[in-house]
Amino acid sequence: MSLVKLIDLPSLGDERGSLVAIESLSNVPFEIQRVYYIFGTEKGISRGFHAHKNLQQLAICVAGKCRMLLDDGKTKESVWLTSPKQALIIGENIWREMHDFSDDCVLLVLASQHYDENDYIRDYSEFLRYVKC
Numbered sequence: 001m002s003l004v005k006l007i008d009l010p011s012l013g014d015e016r017g018s019l020v021a022i023e024s025l026s027n028v029p030f031e032i033q034r035v036y037y038i039f040g041t042e043k044g045i046s047r048g049f050h051a052h053k054n055l056q057q058l059a060i061c062v063a064g065k066c067r068m069l070l071d072d073g074k075t076k077e078s079v080w081l082t083s084p085k086q087a088l089i090i091g092e093n094i095w096r097e098m099h100d101f102s103d104d105c106v107l108l109v110l111a112s113q114h115y116d117e118n119d120y121i122r123d124y125s126e127f128l129r130y131v132k133c
């Protein structure tokens with residue numbers, strides 16, 4: 001099964017422009033506890049490089065584009081996020097890296113838990129050990 005799970009978000013746009021609405025447990029398969037966004041990423045910078053033990057996330061490029069690399073310890077898959085109408089689901093125990101941010105990229109992330117540094121695995125060897133046991 002592919003690591004890349006994309007959801008099409010319904011656009012409620014009309015002749016005035018576009019609008020996307022996101023609701024907990026409706027078009028997002030978890031209760032949203034936290035929202036953050038990444039923007040103004042400097043040229044050549046990549047981010048992420050971690051996994052979570054207990055966190056569901058949905059990533060949406062609401063402006064610009066970036067490339068998300070997902071890795072479950074066995075397979076790596078890369079996907080370009082280029083549309084505010086598409087959301088990428090990232091489940092637990094997935095190593096993620098974000099690359100190739102466009103200057104105008106705004107990456108919105110919806111998360112199922114509050115921020116908890118203890119939930120992070122930031123060391124790749126530790127991640128491989130964690131998913132293999």
Ligand code: TYD
Binds near residue numbers: 034036038049115
């Ligand atoms: P970090 O996890 O390094 O970001 P990324 O994975 O995108 O490279 O987060 C950067 C800093 O922000 C770090 O000090 C932790 C803090 N942070 C919060 O306080 N709350 C949050 O929800 C997030 C995502 C990060």
